[in-house]
Amino acid sequence: MTAYLSSAEPGFAQAFETLLASKREASVEVGETVAAIIADVRKRGDVALIELTTKFDGMTLDAAGLRFTADEIEEAYRAVDPDVRSALELAHRRITAHHQKQMPEDSTYTDDIGVTLGSRWTAVEAVGLYVPGGLASYPSSVLMNAIPAKVAGVERLAMVVPTPKGVVNPAVLAAAKIAGVDEIYRVGGAQAVAALAFGTDTIKPVYKIVGPGNAYVAAAKRQVFGTVGIDMIAGPSEVLVIADSTANPAWIAADLLAQAEHGGGAQSILLTTDADLAKAVDAEVDRQIGTLRAPDTARAGWNEFGAIITVATIDEAIALANRIASEHVELALDDPQSVVEKIRNAGAIFVGHHTPEAIGDYVGGSNHVLPTARSARFASGLGVLDFVKRTTILGCTPAALSELADATVALAEAEGLQAHGRSVSIRLNR
Amino acid sequence: MTAYLSSAEPGFAQAFETLLASKREASVEVGETVAAIIADVRKRGDVALIELTTKFDGMTLDAAGLRFTADEIEEAYRAVDPDVRSALELAHRRITAHHQKQMPEDSTYTDDIGVTLGSRWTAVEAVGLYVPGGLASYPSSVLMNAIPAKVAGVERLAMVVPTPKGVVNPAVLAAAKIAGVDEIYRVGGAQAVAALAFGTDTIKPVYKIVGPGNAYVAAAKRQVFGTVGIDMIAGPSEVLVIADSTANPAWIAADLLAQAEHGGGAQSILLTTDADLAKAVDAEVDRQIGTLRAPDTARAGWNEFGAIITVATIDEAIALANRIASEHVELALDDPQSVVEKIRNAGAIFVGHHTPEAIGDYVGGSNHVLPTARSARFASGLGVLDFVKRTTILGCTPAALSELADATVALAEAEGLQAHGRSVSIRLNR
Structure with missing residues (x-):
C-alpha cells in the first residue's frame, strides 16, 4: 500500500526510518552458482561460454557466431524505425557534447623547493559493456555507458548482450553502432562477465566492466572486481519529487508513474508542503494508471513502494530529501533555484516545472546511470571520470x-x- | 628465488606471463566469520563491539572508553619525538598543498536550445578511516587518508585503530591530530568496520570507509559496500625500476630493498637495458641487505618476489612496464622525461635519478595510497575525488x-x- 506520511504526526520519525530502511530488491543468493560459472569459463574459455549460452539462452551457436558481424549490426540499424534512429542520433550528439566537458585536465607544477608534482589522466585501454537482454534491453543505456567511455578515449569497447532464443533488440545494436562500440558479442549472464574479465580465444580480456544486469551479473561483477574494475552495482530506480502549491498535480502524477512503470522495486516519492496537492496527485495517479496500455507494473510499483509525505516547510522537505539521497530529485517549485544548492545528496536534480525526469533518461545530455539506494550520499553518476585513471608524477x-x-x-x-x-x-x- | 629474465631468451614470453600472474598474497577465506561479526555488531551495537574488542585485542574497556579523549590524544602528541612531529607537520603542509589542487570545479552552462546542464561537487558528509594496529600502524598512512578527506570538506572524519593489549602508536594519534581527524576510537577488525557502517550508540554511522587493513578488514569492507562507499582494496606494495647504464647500482638496490622490507608479498622489479647494471644491482642488493638492522623481511621478500629483467631497448621496457602496471614506477634514466608520457599504466611515476620512491611515501606531497596488483590499468591513487560526489543538474x-x-x-x-x-x-x- 502506498505510504502516506505527515511530518506533523507523532509517529513520523519512526515511519520515515522504516521507509528509508525498506528493502526494494529481492535478494537472491547466487554467489556459489556464479563462482562455478566463472571458474568454468576461466578454465575452458570459449567452450564453456558456448555451452552456458546454449543452456541459459536456449540457442545454439559456435565460436565463429559469438561475435556480431558488421553486416548483422548494419542490418539491425536499418531495421530500426527512422524516428527512433534519429532520436538515438540526437541523444548521441547531446550526451557526447555534455560529457566532453567532463574530461579532466592534466596538471604539472614545480613547487618552491624544486619538487615537480603532476597528475596525468589516461583512458582505460579496454572496457567491457554489459547490456541486459529481454525487457530491460534499453538502447538508451547503451548510449549512456558507451559515450563517456568513447569520450574518455577508451580504444577497445567490447559489448556483451544475451540474445535469448537468438532474439536481439535491433535498437540496442543500432545504439551500439551509433556510439562507436568496437565489438559486440551475443552472450550474457555471469559467463559473459567472466569472459570479459579473464578472456577467451574469441573475447580478449578488458580492464573494466560497466553496465547493469540481473542478480547473476551483479554477483559476477563483484567477484571479478580486483581482476578488473567495475562500476557501481545498480539498484531499482527511484524519483523524489519536491512540490509546492504551484505544481501541476497531473504533471507530478505522470512523473511518479514514469518511475513506477520500471517495476522491479522502482520507487516514487512525493514530498510536498501542500496537503491539497498531495490529495490531488494521489487521485491523478489513480486516474492516469487507468489510461496506460499496460497499467499493471506501474500500479503494483506505486502501491508497493510509492509514498506521499506532507511537510510544513520547504526546509523540512530539503532535510528529508538529503536523508533519502534519491537517484533523481525533481524540484516542482515556484522558486526551485534557491533549493538546488541545499540538496546535497542526489544523483541528479531536475529543476523547475518543465523538467520531467524522463528528459534526463534520454536526450537531456546528462547521464542516466546514477547512484541508487541512498548511495548518492557517497557516489556519483557515471561519467568520463569512470573511464580514465590518474597517474601521479613526482620529480626531485x-x-x-x-x-x-x-x-x-x-x-x-x-x-x-x-x-x-x-x-x-x-x-x-x- | 629472485627471478632473472631476459627478453632475448626463447622462454621469455611464458616466464613473463608467469611473473604477471604470480599471486603475492595469502588468500584467507574469512567471509563467513566476518559476516557473523557484522551481524552481531549490527544487532547488539556497543555491547558486541566491546565484547569483540575484549576478545580479539586482549583488553578490557567499556562504552565510555571506546573513544580517545582529547587529553589522551594531546598526551600522545607530546610523547612523539619532536623531529618526527615536525616531519609529520611538514608532510601535512606539503600533502595539503598538493591535494588542494585536486578539488574539482562546479560547472553550469545553458546550451543552444535552452537546456541548463550542471555538475556540482559536494563532500561526503561523514567518512570512516581504518588504521591498522601493530607493525603496520603507520602515521604517514593516517595523513595520506585523512588529508584528502579534509581538503574535500568532509565534516566528520571518524578514525578507528585497534590497540592490542591497550597499546597504541602515539605517532598515529599525533598524525590524526595534525590532520584534523574529528573522532578516534580504539577498535579494529571487522567489528570496527561494522560499527562505522551501521553505527552504534557511541559511533555514529559514516557514509564511506577508507584505509588499509588485514584480510578481515578487507572482507568487512567488501561486505558493507553498498551500505557505505569504500576505497579500493589495497594489496602488497610494489616498485618497478626502469634503469639504463646511467643509473647508480647502489641507489637502485636501496630502492628495491625499500620495497622488499614491507614484507607481506611486497615486490621489487628491475627492468634494465644494461646487463652489467643488472649484475651490479644484484650484488649490491645482497651487500646492502647484510647492513640492515633487521634484514630478514627484506631478504625474504627479495628472494621470493624480486625480479630482474634485462631488455634490448627502452621501448621494450616501456611495453613491459605498461603490462605490469606497477603501483610505483621509477625512471632511473639519462632522459626520463621522454619516457614519462609513454608509461600509461602506473600508480605513480618517479622521475630521474634523484627521486627515490620513499619521497612519495612521506613528504613529496602526492598521495602514497596507490593502485596495486595491476589495478593501475583501471584505477587511480587516493585523492580529493574519493571524498566528493557529483550531482547532475538539469533544467529545461x-x-x-x-x-x-x-x-x-x-x-x-x-x-x-x-x-x-x-x-x-x-x-x-x-
Whole structure:
C-alpha cells in the first residue's frame, strides 16, 4: 500500500526510518552458482561460454557466431524505425557534447623547493559493456555507458548482450553502432562477465566492466572486481519529487508513474508542503494508471513502494530529501533555484516545472546511470571520470631531495622502515 | 628465488606471463566469520563491539572508553619525538598543498536550445578511516587518508585503530591530530568496520570507509559496500625500476630493498637495458641487505618476489612496464622525461635519478595510497575525488522541453515505457 506520511504526526520519525530502511530488491543468493560459472569459463574459455549460452539462452551457436558481424549490426540499424534512429542520433550528439566537458585536465607544477608534482589522466585501454537482454534491453543505456567511455578515449569497447532464443533488440545494436562500440558479442549472464574479465580465444580480456544486469551479473561483477574494475552495482530506480502549491498535480502524477512503470522495486516519492496537492496527485495517479496500455507494473510499483509525505516547510522537505539521497530529485517549485544548492545528496536534480525526469533518461545530455539506494550520499553518476585513471608524477632535483631528506628519514625510522630512509640518504652520501 | 629474465631468451614470453600472474598474497577465506561479526555488531551495537574488542585485542574497556579523549590524544602528541612531529607537520603542509589542487570545479552552462546542464561537487558528509594496529600502524598512512578527506570538506572524519593489549602508536594519534581527524576510537577488525557502517550508540554511522587493513578488514569492507562507499582494496606494495647504464647500482638496490622490507608479498622489479647494471644491482642488493638492522623481511621478500629483467631497448621496457602496471614506477634514466608520457599504466611515476620512491611515501606531497596488483590499468591513487560526489543538474525551459519532446517520446515508446513519454507530452498539452 502506498505510504502516506505527515511530518506533523507523532509517529513520523519512526515511519520515515522504516521507509528509508525498506528493502526494494529481492535478494537472491547466487554467489556459489556464479563462482562455478566463472571458474568454468576461466578454465575452458570459449567452450564453456558456448555451452552456458546454449543452456541459459536456449540457442545454439559456435565460436565463429559469438561475435556480431558488421553486416548483422548494419542490418539491425536499418531495421530500426527512422524516428527512433534519429532520436538515438540526437541523444548521441547531446550526451557526447555534455560529457566532453567532463574530461579532466592534466596538471604539472614545480613547487618552491624544486619538487615537480603532476597528475596525468589516461583512458582505460579496454572496457567491457554489459547490456541486459529481454525487457530491460534499453538502447538508451547503451548510449549512456558507451559515450563517456568513447569520450574518455577508451580504444577497445567490447559489448556483451544475451540474445535469448537468438532474439536481439535491433535498437540496442543500432545504439551500439551509433556510439562507436568496437565489438559486440551475443552472450550474457555471469559467463559473459567472466569472459570479459579473464578472456577467451574469441573475447580478449578488458580492464573494466560497466553496465547493469540481473542478480547473476551483479554477483559476477563483484567477484571479478580486483581482476578488473567495475562500476557501481545498480539498484531499482527511484524519483523524489519536491512540490509546492504551484505544481501541476497531473504533471507530478505522470512523473511518479514514469518511475513506477520500471517495476522491479522502482520507487516514487512525493514530498510536498501542500496537503491539497498531495490529495490531488494521489487521485491523478489513480486516474492516469487507468489510461496506460499496460497499467499493471506501474500500479503494483506505486502501491508497493510509492509514498506521499506532507511537510510544513520547504526546509523540512530539503532535510528529508538529503536523508533519502534519491537517484533523481525533481524540484516542482515556484522558486526551485534557491533549493538546488541545499540538496546535497542526489544523483541528479531536475529543476523547475518543465523538467520531467524522463528528459534526463534520454536526450537531456546528462547521464542516466546514477547512484541508487541512498548511495548518492557517497557516489556519483557515471561519467568520463569512470573511464580514465590518474597517474601521479613526482620529480626531485638533487637540492629538493636534500631539503626533504631529514623529514623522510625521521618518518621512515619512526615506522621501522630503515631501507626507506637509506634510499634517500644513499643519494646524498649521508 | 629472485627471478632473472631476459627478453632475448626463447622462454621469455611464458616466464613473463608467469611473473604477471604470480599471486603475492595469502588468500584467507574469512567471509563467513566476518559476516557473523557484522551481524552481531549490527544487532547488539556497543555491547558486541566491546565484547569483540575484549576478545580479539586482549583488553578490557567499556562504552565510555571506546573513544580517545582529547587529553589522551594531546598526551600522545607530546610523547612523539619532536623531529618526527615536525616531519609529520611538514608532510601535512606539503600533502595539503598538493591535494588542494585536486578539488574539482562546479560547472553550469545553458546550451543552444535552452537546456541548463550542471555538475556540482559536494563532500561526503561523514567518512570512516581504518588504521591498522601493530607493525603496520603507520602515521604517514593516517595523513595520506585523512588529508584528502579534509581538503574535500568532509565534516566528520571518524578514525578507528585497534590497540592490542591497550597499546597504541602515539605517532598515529599525533598524525590524526595534525590532520584534523574529528573522532578516534580504539577498535579494529571487522567489528570496527561494522560499527562505522551501521553505527552504534557511541559511533555514529559514516557514509564511506577508507584505509588499509588485514584480510578481515578487507572482507568487512567488501561486505558493507553498498551500505557505505569504500576505497579500493589495497594489496602488497610494489616498485618497478626502469634503469639504463646511467643509473647508480647502489641507489637502485636501496630502492628495491625499500620495497622488499614491507614484507607481506611486497615486490621489487628491475627492468634494465644494461646487463652489467643488472649484475651490479644484484650484488649490491645482497651487500646492502647484510647492513640492515633487521634484514630478514627484506631478504625474504627479495628472494621470493624480486625480479630482474634485462631488455634490448627502452621501448621494450616501456611495453613491459605498461603490462605490469606497477603501483610505483621509477625512471632511473639519462632522459626520463621522454619516457614519462609513454608509461600509461602506473600508480605513480618517479622521475630521474634523484627521486627515490620513499619521497612519495612521506613528504613529496602526492598521495602514497596507490593502485596495486595491476589495478593501475583501471584505477587511480587516493585523492580529493574519493571524498566528493557529483550531482547532475538539469533544467529545461518550456521551449527546450518542446524541442526535445518528440525524440524523448520516440525513445520511451521504443523501450516500452509509455509513462516516460507521457511525463513530457502532458506538459505540452500533446
